[in-house]
Amino acid sequence: xxxxxxSDVKFEIGHVLFIDIVGxxxxxxxxxxxxxxxxKEIVRGTEQxxxxxxxxxLLRLPTGDGGALVFRTSPEAPVLCAxxxxxxxxxxxxxxxxxxxxxxxxNEIADLNEQANVAGAGINIAxxxxxxGDAGHILLSQRVADDLAHYRQWQSQLHDLGEVEVKHGxxxxxxxxxxxxxxxxxxxxxxxxxxxxxxxxxEPRASGAVVRPEEGFWVAVLPFQFRNADAGLEALAEGLHxxxxxxxxxxxxxxxxxxxxxxxxxxxxVDVRLAGKALSVRYVVAGSLRQAGMKLRIAVQLVDxxxxxxxxxxTFNRSLGDADIFEMQDDLASRxxxxxxxxxxxxVRSMATAVKDAPxxxxxxxxxxxxxxxxxxxxxxxxxARLRTALEEKLQREPAHALAWACxxxxxSQEHQHRLNLLPESVERARTAARRAVEIDSTCQMGWxxxxxxxxxxxxxxxxxxxxxxxxxLNPLNTSTAAIVATLIAFGGEWDRGMxxxxxxxxxxxxxxxWYHFTVFWDQYRKHEYEKALETTKRINMxxxxxxxxxxxxxxxxxxxxxxxxxxVAALRNVMPDYRQTLRPHLKLWILDADAVEQAMEGLAExxxxxxxxxxEK
Numbered sequence: 001x002x003x004x005x006x007s008d009v010k011f012e013i014g015h016v017l018f019i020d021i022v023g024x025x026x027x028x029x030x031x032x033x034x035x036x037x038x039x040k041e042i043v044r045g046t047e048q049x050x051x052x053x054x055x056x057x058l059l060r061l062p063t064g065d066g067g068a069l070v071f072r073t074s075p076e077a078p079v080l081c082a083x084x085x086x087x088x089x090x091x092x093x094x095x096x097x098x099x100x101x102x103x104x105x106x107n108e109i110a111d112l113n114e115q116a117n118v119a120g121a122g123i124n125i126a127x128x129x130x131x132x133g134d135a136g137h138i139l140l141s142q143r144v145a146d147d148l149a150h151y152r153q154w155q156s157q158l159h160d161l162g163e164v165e166v167k168h169g170x171x172x173x174x175x176x177x178x179x180x181x182x183x184x185x186x187x188x189x190x191x192x193x194x195x196x197x198x199x200x201x202x203e204p205r206a207s208g209a210v211v212r213p214e215e216g217f218w219v220a221v222l223p224f225q226f227r228n229a230d231a232g233l234e235a236l237a238e239g240l241h242x243x244x245x246x247x248x249x250x251x252x253x254x255x256x257x258x259x260x261x262x263x264x265x266x267x268x269x270v271d272v273r274l275a276g277k278a279l280s281v282r283y284v285v286a287g288s289l290r291q292a293g294m295k296l297r298i299a300v301q302l303v304d305x306x307x308x309x310x311x312x313x314x315t316f317n318r319s320l321g322d323a324d325i326f327e328m329q330d331d332l333a334s335r336x337x338x339x340x341x342x343x344x345x346x347x348v349r350s351m352a353t354a355v356k357d358a359p360x361x362x363x364x365x366x367x368x369x370x371x372x373x374x375x376x377x378x379x380x381x382x383x384x385a386r387l388r389t390a391l392e393e394k395l396q397r398e399p400a401h402a403l404a405w406a407c408x409x410x411x412x413s414q415e416h417q418h419r420l421n422l423l424p425e426s427v428e429r430a431r432t433a434a435r436r437a438v439e440i441d442s443t444c445q446m447g448w449x450x451x452x453x454x455x456x457x458x459x460x461x462x463x464x465x466x467x468x469x470x471x472x473x474l475n476p477l478n479t480s481t482a483a484i485v486a487t488l489i490a491f492g493g494e495w496d497r498g499m500x501x502x503x504x505x506x507x508x509x510x511x512x513x514x515w516y517h518f519t520v521f522w523d524q525y526r527k528h529e530y531e532k533a534l535e536t537t538k539r540i541n542m543x544x545x546x547x548x549x550x551x552x553x554x555x556x557x558x559x560x561x562x563x564x565x566x567x568x569v570a571a572l573r574n575v576m577p578d579y580r581q582t583l584r585p586h587l588k589l590w591i592l593d594a595d596a597v598e599q600a601m602e603g604l605a606e607x608x609x610x611x612x613x614x615x616x617e618k
Contacts, residue, residue, distance in 0.1 A: 021065045069081065132172075139182045522591070
């Protein structure tokens with residue numbers, strides 16, 4: 001190219017934040033306009049946007065369903081902006097937004113209309129990074145992650161997702177940015193599918209074969225790596241190895257390789273995929289310990305050895321000082337096991353994904369249990385009906401499977417709780433199935449949990465308390481069981497006891513599901529702590545669930561938040577059109593505290609009144 005032409009193109013490194021609304025094309029025209037306008041207001045309201053714009057260091061590229069912001073300040077600017085946007089979006093559950101960030105060359109150009117525009121590889125790659133995500137994700141390219149990794153405040157928020165092939169065969173190394181409050185910790189669906197396809201391509205199997213839990217879902221815990229010869233550090237590494245393996249073995253749907261089989265890997269670095277292949281396991285837990293003076297850093301990861309995908313990774317920082325090494329070991333092992341193996345944990349979600357699309361008739365009883373876990377995250381009526389029938393038919397042929405009976409009991413209870421495919425005597429059927437589970441296996445935690453749940457809705461509170469305490473005692477590391485029982489304890493009137501258990505479960509597994517927050521909300525709301533209750537609603541992140549919109553509307557009504565009340569009431573009407581007739585009876589199924597129910601209904605009435613005032617002003 002002649003030098004005169006090339007000199008007209010002035011490239012610079014831009015720090016790009018690409019944003020779009022997921023599912024935008026499926027919205028009605030007026031909904032598209034409302035959502036894009038609201039997103040613009042949120043973006044323009046961020047501190048990073050205002051600072052960069054005031055300094056003349058911001059370029060904007062609008063797109064139909066979002067846009068790109070090019071910061072010419074620092075690599076942190078788009079990341080801080082994304083976190084500000086993520087925080088603001090918690091008040092707007094109707095907006096499903098994903099974001100991608102990359103630093104790369106950009107240049108200002110004039111488009112066909114002679115309007116100023118911006119282009120370059122930095123823009124293109126930021127969009128491809130974003131395209132890998134789902135709603136709530138803040139994804140980063142490796143270049144951005146490398147820049148942030150030099151700063152302590154970012155290290156714990158960076159989660160390596162590995163490489164993925166995007167448009168035109170380009171491979172990108174992607175990182176997920178999230179913390180306890182912001183971002184989306186789930187593995188993006190696109191990456192999950194890509195990893196599955198890569199595995200199937202590299203490991204061909206017989207046509208139509210289904211991965212069996214007894215063949216493919218074994219778990220190995222490798223010895224923790226460390227270089228220091230300190231006796232205390234060695235004892236901690238050995239203790240973590242033992243306690244994590246023991247803790248995982250308490251979950252009946254997991255099969256854990258004996259420590260004697262993994263001990264040969266010692267404390268040196270090892271290729272996790274090769275170790276998984278050698279041990280004939282699909283999942284590997286690996287970790288390392290690093291000491292600097294009195295500071296200790298423990299890094300742990302869960303890897304799908306068949307694909308090399310990192311399903312979860314986390315870093316724990318501890319101070320040695322006067323710390324009791326055994327207390328530290330107990331705390332760390334409990335947290336790691338709860339996050340990984342909980343019935344809503346990352347390992348179970350991966351296992352459930354392997355069978356979620358398989359024909360139900362081809363699944364074993366154990367695989368149907370995994371299919372129940374997959375259903376539990378969405379609770380769709382069509383899947384409820386199919387899974388209920390499949391479990392009933394399977395248990396006629398395999399009647400000695402305790403976990404399958406427990407899952408069937410939970411499905412029967414949901415007929416009553418949520419009016420899902422309701423058939424006669426749903427509560428009694430649930431109790432009968434749960435009793436079968438604990439008769440077959442008296443240590444079946446899910447069976448006791450199911451019996452507690454069914455007994456609560458039968459208003460047999462004595463059996464509920466006995467079964468609930470038994471369920472929680474069988475495996476204290478399964479925080480889902482603790483949270484379910486705690487919710488019903490609180491709703492039954494023992495608020496302090498229910499909250500104590502709930503907060504313990506949330507502390508043990510910070511990656512818990514959003515519904516844990518409902519118990520916290522109701523306790524705050526009944527105490528008239530409305531500002532705290534409103535903040536709690538922003539952590540629920542269950543936009544398809546009617547309670548999300550109801551509790552938001554009720555507390556916004558109490559606080560006089562007109563616009564938020566309007567959006568919540570509209571969302572509630574969308575998921576439950578007849579809520580005025582059915583909501584109070586529905587709440588009374590769950591909450592025995594009549595005053596709490598009426599207090600919440602009064603808040604909803606106040607929210608509706610606010611909506612009327614808005615309508616009257618137009």
